[in-house]
Amino acid sequence: MIFDIHSWITASNLAHQHSRHSCSQLGTHFTGFFSAELLNSAGFVIVDELPSPPMDVVMQLGLGQLLSPNAVGINLDDTYYLKPKAVGQLRVHFHKLVHVLQWQALGPGPFIKRYISEVIKYGYRQAPLEEQAYGFEERFVADPRDPFLILAKDTI
Template sequence: MIEEIGEWIHQVNSLHKEVRRPCSVLAEHFNGFYSPDFLKTAFFVVTDEIPKPDFPELREAGLGDFIDMNVGGITYNDTYYVKKEVANELRLHFHELVHVLQWRELGPQGFIERYIREIQDFGYDNAPLEKMAYALDGHYQSKGRHLSVERFVRENV
């Protein structure tokens, strides 16, 4: 199933390659948190509908609530997708960029396996990868001191 999800993600990202935008367009907002080099290699797509893998195996694994959850954004490897109506919310971009870093640190298979296991074991709200992203986006939103999110994720994932 992990391989099938990985292939699906690759397909989705390939289909959107022409419309994705580099996160370097957000550099002025995230200065002091994300390096310019990282932002050049992370991308986002503004979309009407968030793409999600709706495989029967995922529902059988107890992830139906996650698949059906109404979210403003989702990350697949180096690209995240945001709904049009929330595309200007910097906190959402900040949050999804944390996930891009988690994907990089864990690798695609490692991220997918761990994310699924955490959702199963803890639920979405208490999944450690999500808690990390929410804590960091909250820090940003509250105008907390600058910190290297890249280093933080690398040291804490």
């Protein structure tokens, strides 16, 4: 099952490669929070509808709550997808970049497995990987002029 999800992620990212924006354009806002290397390698895609794995896979895993119509973004490895209304929200980009670091720290298979098990066990908002991303996001929002460098090793 994890292999199927990872294959879907790879295919989704390849299909949207032509629309991918580099996160390096966020450097003026995120210098000191994220490395230039991360900002250069990560990217985002603006979409009207967020990519979604096949519904049978989602339901089989018990992850229907992740497909909320209120969701504004989804991470797929080093690329995240945003609805147009979220593109100008720095806090959303920040949160998504924390997830990119989590993917890097854990690796694709272990990240997917851990993320799914945490959401099933705790629910979306209380899942530890989400709690961490929200925590860093809130710290950024509290004072965006007081950088604290986040590295992949800080996210596991």
